[in-house]
Structures are given as structure tokens and as C-alpha cells.
Amino acid sequence: MAILVDERTRVVVSGITGREGRFHALRNRAYGTQVVAGVTPGKAGQDVEGVPVFDTIADAVAETGANTSLIFVPARFATEAIYEAADSELPLVVCITEGIPVRDMARVASYLRGKPSTLIGPNCPGVISPGRSNVGIIPGEICAPGRVGLVSRSGTLTYQIVHELTQRGIGQSTCVGMGGDPVHGIGFIEALELFEQDPETGLVVMIGEIGGDDEERAATFIRDHVSKPVVGYIAGFTAPPGKRMGHAGAIITGSSGTAQAKAEALETAGVKVGRTPTEVAELVEASLP
Amino acid sequence: MDLFEHQGKELFARHGIPIPRGIVCESAEAARAATETLGGMSVVKVQVQVGGRGKGGGVVLADSPEEAEAAASAMLAGGFKGLRVTRVLVEERLSIAREFYAAMLLDRSTGTDLAMVAIEGGVDIEQLARTRPETIRRLHVDPEIGLHPYHLRRLTGSFPPEARDLVEDVLAGLYDVLTGEDATLVEVNPLVLLSDGRVLALDAKVTIDDNALWRRREIEMLKSSFPIDPVEFRAREAGLQYVKLDGEVGIIGNGAGLVMSTLDLVQQAGAAAANFLDIGGGASAESMATSLEVILSDPSVRAVLVNIFGGITRCDVVAEGMLEALGRVTPEVPIVVRLDGTNAEEGRRILERANHPRIVSAPTMLEAAQRAAELATGRAASWPRREGQRSGDSGR
Numbered sequence: 001m002a003i004l005v006d007e008r009t010r011v012v013v014s015g016i017t018g019r020e021g022r023f024h025a026l027r028n029r030a031y032g033t034q035v036v037a038g039v040t041p042g043k044a045g046q047d048v049e050g051v052p053v054f055d056t057i058a059d060a061v062a063e064t065g066a067n068t069s070l071i072f073v074p075a076r077f078a079t080e081a082i083y084e085a086a087d088s089e090l091p092l093v094v095c096i097t098e099g100i101p102v103r104d105m106a107r108v109a110s111y112l113r114g115k116p117s118t119l120i121g122p123n124c125p126g127v128i129s130p131g132r133s134n135v136g137i138i139p140g141e142i143c144a145p146g147r148v149g150l151v152s153r154s155g156t157l158t159y160q161i162v163h164e165l166t167q168r169g170i171g172q173s174t175c176v177g178m179g180g181d182p183v184h185g186i187g188f189i190e191a192l193e194l195f196e197q198d199p200e201t202g203l204v205v206m207i208g209e210i211g212g213d214d215e216e217r218a219a220t221f222i223r224d225h226v227s228k229p230v231v232g233y234i235a236g237f238t239a240p241p242g243k244r245m246g247h248a249g250a251i252i253t254g255s256s257g258t259a260q261a262k263a264e265a266l267e268t269a270g271v272k273v274g275r276t277p278t279e280v281a282e283l284v285e286a287s288l289p
Numbered sequence: 290m291d292l293f294e295h296q297g298k299e300l301f302a303r304h305g306i307p308i309p310r311g312i313v314c315e316s317a318e319a320a321r322a323a324t325e326t327l328g329g330m331s332v333v334k335v336q337v338q339v340g341g342r343g344k345g346g347g348v349v350l351a352d353s354p355e356e357a358e359a360a361a362s363a364m365l366a367g368g369f370k371g372l373r374v375t376r377v378l379v380e381e382r383l384s385i386a387r388e389f390y391a392a393m394l395l396d397r398s399t400g401t402d403l404a405m406v407a408i409e410g411g412v413d414i415e416q417l418a419r420t421r422p423e424t425i426r427r428l429h430v431d432p433e434i435g436l437h438p439y440h441l442r443r444l445t446g447s448f449p450p451e452a453r454d455l456v457e458d459v460l461a462g463l464y465d466v467l468t469g470e471d472a473t474l475v476e477v478n479p480l481v482l483l484s485d486g487r488v489l490a491l492d493a494k495v496t497i498d499d500n501a502l503w504r505r506r507e508i509e510m511l512k513s514s515f516p517i518d519p520v521e522f523r524a525r526e527a528g529l530q531y532v533k534l535d536g537e538v539g540i541i542g543n544g545a546g547l548v549m550s551t552l553d554l555v556q557q558a559g560a561a562a563a564n565f566l567d568i569g570g571g572a573s574a575e576s577m578a579t580s581l582e583v584i585l586s587d588p589s590v591r592a593v594l595v596n597i598f599g600g601i602t603r604c605d606v607v608a609e610g611m612l613e614a615l616g617r618v619t620p621e622v623p624i625v626v627r628l629d630g631t632n633a634e635e636g637r638r639i640l641e642r643a644n645h646p647r648i649v650s651a652p653t654m655l656e657a658a659q660r661a662a663e664l665a666t667g668r669a670a671s672w673p674r675r676e677g678q679r680s681g682d683s684g685r
Contacts, residue, residue, distance in 0.1 A: 020571075020601075075500065076503070099500045100500060101471055101498050101500045101501035101504075102395055102397075102473060102498050102500065102501075103395065103432070103468065103471055103498065103501065105400070106395060106400045106401065106402075106432050107432055107433075109400035110400065110401070110431060110432055110433050111433075125600065137570075137600055137601055138600070139599070139600050139630060139631060142630065152546075153546065154544060154545065154546020154547065155544045155546065155547075155570070155600065156542075156543050156544030156546060156547035156598045156600060157544060157546030157547045157549075157550050158546070159547075159598045159600055159630060160547055160550070160598050160629075160654060163598070163629060163630070180545060180546070182395070182397035182473075183395070183397055183400040207546070209545075209546050209549060210549070212397050212398065213398055214398070217398070233550075235546045235547075235549040235550040235553060236549040236552075236553070237553045237556070238549075238552045238553050238555075238556045238561070238562065239549055239552065239565075240534065259553075275553075275557065276550075276553075276554055276557065276655055277550060277654065277655075278653070278654075278655045
């Protein structure tokens with residue numbers, strides 16, 4: 001089963017003729033993902049190594065039966081691609097693009113409320129169900145099929161932890177990179193809810209970082225609604241307050257959003273929190289039912 | 290991007306929010322002259338991108354031009370909380386009847402705008418929220434409908450009747466700044482009612498969304514007014530995400546989460562990071578070379594730790610970039626390198642072949658952090674070891 005993406009996932013890539021879009025669309029296809037269409041306005045009729053290109057997502061859906069949007073277009077145009085995918089009623093929209101103004105994302109979030117589309121991202125590495133489907137930029141070769149569900153705010157830190165798991169022979173059901181932006185689509189809670197319902201997932205790893213209160217709210221949700229074991233990791237214990245650490249999500253303001261507070265909230269909810277990525281893998285190994 | 294107070298106030302004024310008369314001064318003499326212009330008395334306010342100015346001596350009431358000159362001189366020479374100070378704001382003295390608090394921000398947990406007001410101002414709002422929560426009113430404003438008069442009436446309901454209309458005007462102006470200038474936070478503490486009945490923004494804290502600066506060119510140009518560390522400047526020019534910190538291990542990594550995690554590991558190993566540096570996704574050899582040069586130019590760095598997990602970033606490109614930098618500068622400190630992910634084998638081979646005396650390879654992130662901490666502090670890392678864990682790194 002896995003969550004969000006599997007063998008039935010049919011991907012339409014917005015921005016497929018760009019450098020990044022082309023590279024990753026083909027990489028996803030080589031992994032075994034059904035990449036059925038691309039969209040670049042004005043380039044309908046062309047193809048990218050056999051993937052047909054359309055002017056609009058609606059055309060792509062009508063012709064190819066795509067059910068998942070993967071977005072690589074530049075930040076200034078990325079929200080339009082999200083709206084377009086939502087208006088075509090695609091159940092899943094994965095936006096890799098980074099640098100979208102937060103106010104634009106607030107409008108997107110508001111528009112998507114009550115709509116059937118689930119958004120992952122923006123500013124995220126995407127989602128992979130190892131051995132089945134890879135939609136985004138997570139390197140497929142570091143993953144292995146298995147029973148650990150993983151959800152993360154970070155990109156490369158996710159790779160680090162997945163790598164440590166795989167090296168110990170622990171595979172993953174699905175890895176979800178929710179992205180580091182302050183306003184984003186799917187969050188810890190939605191992913192935890194899906195993993196809780198997924199019979200193939202036996203344990204969930206959640207990787208958080210400083211800033212915001214996503215982890216604290218997830219802790220409450222875990223306490224009340226999650227029966228599967230959860231292992232956590234929080235990055236940014238040594239980040240000084242008020243300094244922006246790279247991406248928009250990673251900033252502590254005032255006394256809230258510290259790594260310490262997040263780790264404590266998770267531990268109170270029964271989550272085992274590792275101090276290093278290696279310890280996370282050790283905890284998973286010990287706790288996986 | 291956090292604006293200086295005076296820059297925030299200039300934005301306020303453009304959106305119809307009343308502010309005190311004030312003059313930006315870059316010298317003590319200018320502060321003296323400004324105080325004369327303002328009638329012989331003034332408030333001298335240090336312009337920095339951090340809070341806590343009131344308690345920290347960053348706001349001085351000057352009863353004469355000489356006092357203003359002395360205050361400005363001390364601020365400009367001495368800095369504030371370790372930051373260099375290049376300008377002060379000299380403002381008119383006002384007769385204040387009441388102080389309030391007002392703020393609007395984009396609330397990341399709901400994705401909507403949040404307005405907050407309090408009938409007690411001039412204090413730490415987080416403390417107020419703990420001790421007297423009843424004095425604060427909060428209201429979410431959905432971006433789909435925007436700010437309406439009923440929102441304003443609800444926010445100002447507990448304000449003194451004579452101030453209500455004017456406070457509502459200020460709040461409407463703040464919402465304009467928030468939404469019209471791509472701000473993520475606008476805060477006025479205090480918002481004041483004067484003895485003559487006027488309502489003024491006595492302070493301004495404005496944060497602009499970095500991702501939106503491309504469509505706020507005028508605000509983007511303000512960047513050049515912020516004094517920054519020369520190393521930081523160089524990194525920024527090269528498009529790197531760099532933050533200077535206090536420790537001795539220079540850190541280069543790809544991805545904010547991984548770099549933060551690396552900082553944490555270095556500290557757990559008994560050392561401290563000298564910086565945060567994220568080379569970003571898909572980094573070129575050139576950006577890696579610049580990163581290494583930037584880190585090596587920091588005199589507080591005793592050892593460098595390069596931690597790369599290649600996704601879009603290719604480890605062979607990273608290795609080539611490192612060698613490129615080492616062809617230009619001669620490092621006096623060891624460089625611990627950990628490469629994993631895309632083309633890691635090739636990357637390691639490139640470094641092995643180069644056989645550079647300063648490069649120390651480490652097989653895992655954990656061991657790399659430990660080795661770098663040891664090399665930087667000259668003592669064995671006090672790694673909290675668990676039973677059965679593989680012991681130290683031998684380099685390779």
C-alpha cells in the first residue's frame with residue numbers, strides 16, 4: 001500500500017523542458033515511476049525522451065490520465081502551476097520549487113482548503129515509496145522497501161537518516177519530504193494520519209527542525225491518535241535565536257520554536273527522540289515491531 | 290530581512306501611519322544638530338537589527354543637544370550587543386498619555402494573517418501573554434477576504450474610546466504594510482496615545498519575506514545599509530547561506546537541515562561551530578571552492594568540517610571544487626571531509642588521488658564531527674558513546 005504514491009501513480013511534470021525538470025523527470029522514470037506527461041506552455045507536441053509535452057495540465061490529464069502533478073517551474077510561476085493542478089482536480093500535487101513568497105503560499109493554502117488535492121511542499125524533496133514510485137528528487141538508490149514511514153521538514157537530512165536506516169537493513173514504506181517553508185501543504189499530522197492507517201507501515205520517523213510549532217502540534221496528535229511507535233529527530237539545538245539558518249522554516253523567534261521545546265513535547269507524547277541521525281536509526285532498529 | 294526602525298517607520302509613513310518627527314544620523318555631530326532642529330531635546334535610538342534596545346541602553350532621552358551628541362557618540366563607537374552601529378535615529382520628545390501594543394504577522398501555523406493588540410504597551414509581549422493574557426486581543430484575517438471594519442472594531446474594543454478611531458487607522462495601515470510590502474511581521478511597541486490626542490507609532494519592527502525581495506526592489510536596496518561581517522559579505526556575494534557563529538569548527542554542508550544537524554553533532558562532540566554554511570542544492574565546483582575559501586579566511590576556524598550528502602549535489606563536483614580552492618589558498622588548519630550520496634565514490638577517489646596533507650577523510654557524519662571537534666580543540670572528543678558503537682575514526 002504505502003502512502004501517497006505507488007505503482008498507480010501517473011505523473012505530469014510541470015517545467016519538464018527546464019534543466020532540473022528534465023533531469024529529475026527522467027531520473028524518476030528510470031526508477032520505475034510512470035512519468036506520463038510534461039507541461040511547458042508553448043511547447044505542446046514536443047517530447048522529452050519520449051514523454052509527451054502539453055500546453056496545459058488539463059490537456060495532459062485528458063490525454064494521459066495523469067493523477068499526480070510534479071512541479072519544477074521557477075518560484076515566480078510555481079503558484080500558478082499549483083492552482084492549475086488543483087483545478088484539474090489532481091489528487092496529489094508535489095511542488096519542489098524553492099523561494100516562493102510566503103504570502104503567495106498563504107493564498108494557495110487558502111484556495112486548497114476543501115479541494116480534493118493534497119499538496120506536498122513547496123521547497124521540498126518530494127515523496128518516494130521505495131521500489132514502487134519516486135516523485136521528486138530523493139535519490140532512489142539510498143532507499144529500500146520496508147516498513148518504516150518517514151516524514152521530514154528537511155531534504156538532505158532526510159537522505160542522511162534514510163541512508164542510516166537502509167545501511168542497517170531497515171527499509172521504508174514511504175518517505176515524505178514536506179519541505180521547510182513556513183506555509184506548506186501536507187504536514188506531520190496529515191502524514192502521521194496516513195501512516196497510522198497504512199497496514200504496511202510499522203513505525204514512523206519524523207524529522208523536525210527549529211522554528212514554528214509543527215512538531216509541538218504533531219506531538220499532541222501522536223499522543224491522541226497514533227498507536228504505532230514514533231521515533232523523532234530535531235535539528236538546530238545549537239542554532240542561536242533570531243538567526244535564519246538557511247531556509248525559511250529554520251528560524252527561532254523569541255522563546256518559542258526551540259529544538260529543546262520540540263524534543264520535550266515529542267518525548268512527553270511518547271516519541272523516542274534521537275540526539276544524532278545515527279541514534280535515530282538505532283532507536284528504529286530497537287523499536288520496529 | 291529585518292529592517293532598521295527608521296526604515297520601518299518610513300514604510301509606515303508611506304502607508305499613512307503617523308510617526309514621530311525624526312532624523313537619521315551617522316555621526317555624533319549630526320545627532321547634536323538634529324536635536325537642535327527638534328527643539329533642543331530628543332530621544333536617541335540606536336539602529337540595529339535586534340530587539341531589546343530599551344533595556345540594553347539603546348534608547349537615550351537627551352535633554353540637550355550635548356547629551357544627544359554624547360549618547361550618539363557612545364552608541365556609534367561602542368556598538369550594541371556586539372553589533373557594529375552605523376547610525377542612530379534622533380526623534381522629537383513627546384508627551385505620552387497611554388502606551389499600547391499592535392502587531393500583524395503571517396501566522397505560519399494557519400497560513401493566515403494574525404492581528405494582535407494589547408492595551409498595555411512598551412513591555413515584553415510574550416511576558417504579557419503569560420501574566421495578563423486578558424489584555425491581549427488576537428484575530429486571524431483570511432487573505433481571501435482581507436481586513437474589514439468589523440475586524441478593526443473587534444480589535445480596538447477595549448481601547449480608550451478617544452483613541453479607538455485613530456488606532457483603527459493605524460491597524461489598517463499596518464495591514465497595508467504587511468500585505469502590500471510582502472512583510473511577514475510588522476510590530477509597533479509601543480503604539481502611543483499622546484496628551485494632545487494623536488496616536489503615533491513610536492517604534493517599528495518590520496520583517497520582509499526574503500523570497501519576495503525580487504518584487505520589492507526598493508526594500509531590497511536597503512540591504513546595503515546593514516553592516517555585516519566581511520566574511521559574511523563575501524559568502525553572500527557568492528550566493529551562499531552563511532551565518533557567523535562563535536565557535537572554532539568551520540562547517541560546510543548541503544541543505545539547511547543537514548548543516549544544522551552537523552552543528553549539533555559538533556557541539557555534542559565537545560566543540561562549537563564557527564559558522565553555518567549551506568552550499569544549497571546542486572552546488573557547482575565554483576561555489577564549493579568559494580565556500581572553502583570563505584571558511585578558511587575566518588581566523589577563528591581551527592578545523593573545517595565538510596559534510597555533504599549528495600542528492601542533486603554531486604560529490605565529485607564538490608571534491609573538484611575543494612581542490613580548486615586548495616590550489617588558490619594554503620590552509621593552515623585540517624579539513625575533515627565526509628562525502629556520501631550521489632557520486633560519493635568518485636568524490637572520495639578524487640580527494641585520495643590529490644593526497645592533500647590537510648585533508649582528512651571520515652567515513653560517517655558522526656565520525657567526521659568527532660574528528661573535526663578533536664582537531665579543533667586539540668583534545669579527544671567527549672562523545673557520549675553507547676555500548677556496541679564502533680569506536681573512533683582512523684581517517685582514510
